[in-house]
Amino acid sequence: MRRWYDKEQHFPKHRLEGFMSDTPDYNRVIAECLAHPQLPSDDLIALVKLVLTAEDEPSRERLQALNQQLNAHSNHRRLALVYGGATKIKGYVFESPKLPEIRGASALLDWVGEQQVHQIWHKAFPKGDLSKPHPYVIYASGGSFLAFAPCSEAQELATQVERTYTEHTLTANSVAVAACFDLLELRYGRLFRDQATDSFYWVEDFIRDCQDANKWAELEQYYYLHEDSGFAAHDKSEAALKWRFFNRKTFGELVTVLATMFHRRRDERASHGEPRYLPHYELMPWDVKCHSSDVRSAVIEARVGDDRRQLSEASARKLAVGRTVKGVDIGDLEKALKPWRVPPDLETWEARWREFLDNHKQSNYARHLDNAAIKPASDLADIAAASSPSRYIGLIYADGNNIGRLMATLTTPQRYYDVSHALSEVAREAVFTALAEHLTPANNIHPFEILAIGGDDLFIIVPGDKAFDIALTIALHFERELTVRLGSLIQHKITKSNQANLVRYHGNDPVAQAIRTCSPAVGLSAGVLIAQENTPFFFLRDLVEKLLTNAKKLAKRNATGHFFGGTIDFMVLKSIGMVSDSIDAFRAEALQDFSDSQRRLTARPYTWAEFAGLLASIRALKQANAPRSQLYRIQRVLLRNRTAGIFDSAMEYLYTRSRLRGISETLIEHVEKAWCWPSPSMPQRVHVPPWSSRLDGTAKERRYETIWPDLLEAYEFVPAEQ
Numbered sequence: 001m002r003r004w005y006d007k008e009q010h011f012p013k014h015r016l017e018g019f020m021s022d023t024p025d026y027n028r029v030i031a032e033c034l035a036h037p038q039l040p041s042d043d044l045i046a047l048v049k050l051v052l053t054a055e056d057e058p059s060r061e062r063l064q065a066l067n068q069q070l071n072a073h074s075n076h077r078r079l080a081l082v083y084g085g086a087t088k089i090k091g092y093v094f095e096s097p098k099l100p101e102i103r104g105a106s107a108l109l110d111w112v113g114e115q116q117v118h119q120i121w122h123k124a125f126p127k128g129d130l131s132k133p134h135p136y137v138i139y140a141s142g143g144s145f146l147a148f149a150p151c152s153e154a155q156e157l158a159t160q161v162e163r164t165y166t167e168h169t170l171t172a173n174s175v176a177v178a179a180c181f182d183l184l185e186l187r188y189g190r191l192f193r194d195q196a197t198d199s200f201y202w203v204e205d206f207i208r209d210c211q212d213a214n215k216w217a218e219l220e221q222y223y224y225l226h227e228d229s230g231f232a233a234h235d236k237s238e239a240a241l242k243w244r245f246f247n248r249k250t251f252g253e254l255v256t257v258l259a260t261m262f263h264r265r266r267d268e269r270a271s272h273g274e275p276r277y278l279p280h281y282e283l284m285p286w287d288v289k290c291h292s293s294d295v296r297s298a299v300i301e302a303r304v305g306d307d308r309r310q311l312s313e314a315s316a317r318k319l320a321v322g323r324t325v326k327g328v329d330i331g332d333l334e335k336a337l338k339p340w341r342v343p344p345d346l347e348t349w350e351a352r353w354r355e356f357l358d359n360h361k362q363s364n365y366a367r368h369l370d371n372a373a374i375k376p377a378s379d380l381a382d383i384a385a386a387s388s389p390s391r392y393i394g395l396i397y398a399d400g401n402n403i404g405r406l407m408a409t410l411t412t413p414q415r416y417y418d419v420s421h422a423l424s425e426v427a428r429e430a431v432f433t434a435l436a437e438h439l440t441p442a443n444n445i446h447p448f449e450i451l452a453i454g455g456d457d458l459f460i461i462v463p464g465d466k467a468f469d470i471a472l473t474i475a476l477h478f479e480r481e482l483t484v485r486l487g488s489l490i491q492h493k494i495t496k497s498n499q500a501n502l503v504r505y506h507g508n509d510p511v512a513q514a515i516r517t518c519s520p521a522v523g524l525s526a527g528v529l530i531a532q533e534n535t536p537f538f539f540l541r542d543l544v545e546k547l548l549t550n551a552k553k554l555a556k557r558n559a560t561g562h563f564f565g566g567t568i569d570f571m572v573l574k575s576i577g578m579v580s581d582s583i584d585a586f587r588a589e590a591l592q593d594f595s596d597s598q599r600r601l602t603a604r605p606y607t608w609a610e611f612a613g614l615l616a617s618i619r620a621l622k623q624a625n626a627p628r629s630q631l632y633r634i635q636r637v638l639l640r641n642r643t644a645g646i647f648d649s650a651m652e653y654l655y656t657r658s659r660l661r662g663i664s665e666t667l668i669e670h671v672e673k674a675w676c677w678p679s680p681s682m683p684q685r686v687h688v689p690p691w692s693s694r695l696d697g698t699a700k701e702r703r704y705e706t707i708w709p710d711l712l713e714a715y716e717f718v719p720a721e722q
Helices: 026-035 042-052 060-071 089-093 099-124 151-169 203-210 213-222 238-248 251-268 313-325 349-359 380-384 403-408 413-438 464-489 510-516 537-559 583-590 608-623 628-640 647-659 664-676 708-715
Strands: 078-087 137-141 144-149 173-182 300-304 307-311 392-400 449-454 457-463 524-532 567-573 691-693 704-706
Touching (some): 026 413, 042 060, 099 137, 099 144, 099 313, 137 413, 144 151, 144 413, 151 313, 173 251, 203 238, 251 403, 380 392, 392 537, 403 413, 464 567, 464 608, 537 583, 567 708
Parallel strands (some): 524 567
Antiparallel strands (some): 078 173, 137 144, 392 524, 449 457
16 A cells, blocks of 8 residues: 655644634535545535535435435445544653653644644645645544545554654554445444345334333443433433434444444554554663653663753653753753654644733733743742742643533534534633633743643643632633533533532622523533642642542532533642542541541532632631631541531531631621521521531431531632632
């Protein structure tokens, strides 16, 4: 098979901002893939348009009629989709605990996964303007991509993507798969023809099969119901079964097929293409270990800054890229790494950040810029220095809820393109908006680090005392803006939801009230970890990942109550010794946080409305100059009397409140009324401050929880003024 990739070529960089303004004409794109290597006729383009604009729920007769029209072009009915990306990303990015290598690994993966994918398609199918994304690529961001291709070239393209990852990263794992589909399947998912009747398996056949108990279990799982479908889980009415069927029979079903192939090739290596060989570098007993990874032999010795480093080539590339994106000299690495060189068209988050500030000159951050050159943070110490208390950083790791299921139900390639790029744009805008609102330059340094913003997930590092406010602003912007954009793209997929019965805070904070009135189409869940800047980074990464997992568990439970907003779990780590095993084990021991607990000493995770309320309660106590010694005195009683129920600690709280006349009204308003008193939507609450009834309790067996330890854990890192 011919090769187009005989020589590496660097094309001018493209920006995500151009994606929405340069929307491809998918009628022509698909027709070109069908007719390859010839040019498509006008009739073929018109036929593609006819299929892509066909109704969402056609009858069997209408489907057969479309098929008859396609038979007139029987030689041009099949095209391929290529899907893939990096795997085990965290293992590659966080292999080294040092920030420059982490930054470089993330930037290098982004460059390969975004720009190099487009370059491969430009080389295979030239489209003139190399500065723009290739129209065949539906999306390429967040570590994965999806693209059209002619069937004859698809597997070669998939293979080349895998080789490109290895060529530039040396050790990163990647998978790319290709599959051919019929043109009609681009609109209605996988189609199976009954040879006996010469007709497609369609909704009537599905409804009949659902009555068979032996088939129902598998059909129910594959043709799943969304939480917002409006139907009960075991509803077998004709309307419910039709909803299940047509919700699945879309373009998104093809992506699900490709994702299944992707995971199988990742696990089996020889599936769906030529055998995939994993990068392996043997470490001999007499080898000098790489100073960065500590798992490979050092093959490069170079001066980097004021140090001489012995590095493996993979680690040296990460370091060179990490220093380059921050505008720092890479020293001897440029010569030592030849013939490989740092890509000249790397896109940096700093450049995108400056562009954002140029377009938002009235933002808080932009107003504090002066003529001095502001440099990016060189390490975590620069970020921690901007915190008060100093030496603390905040890690924010966030991810969208149920994005995979949303994408699997998109009906056409155009909608897939629109939604995927809306996700990327909104995530980036949310992060930049939050940073611009809550941060200012510190000592001529940008006091933050963006490690990843890809698709619907993000990983950033900020000063410790700004982490909570930044996380909240990111979530609010992401959920509101994405709901607006999705409403214009896939309006019929969005239903209103009510979170009143799932929110434990019912105070008067305007931010929390605004969130309560919002019905997000997609939620953003986050883990937020605040720790000292000298804490080992791999340890912080594992903890914040667990916090995100906890938050997503609450979001999943809330979805059963038709609330699709995001959630947050957080932790303030004052020392490594706090968590010697895991977060769950620590909380079970220290906070009685386990499923059968009668008095849970935490209310985490929170919905975003609840989290806004928690921050409001902390600010109110700070503004009232509440003596922290008395606040901690209440907590000591909570922690001490673990088997005495809730009433002794409640009496201690009420006694302390009666003595603190200066803040008694604040406690009543922002702790008792906001968290403990009954509300119209939650009459089961019992007024036993600082305790409140848990949502999973029953009339016979009441269970209680309190925000008090959460409030004091976050207290030091919430500014008195918002």
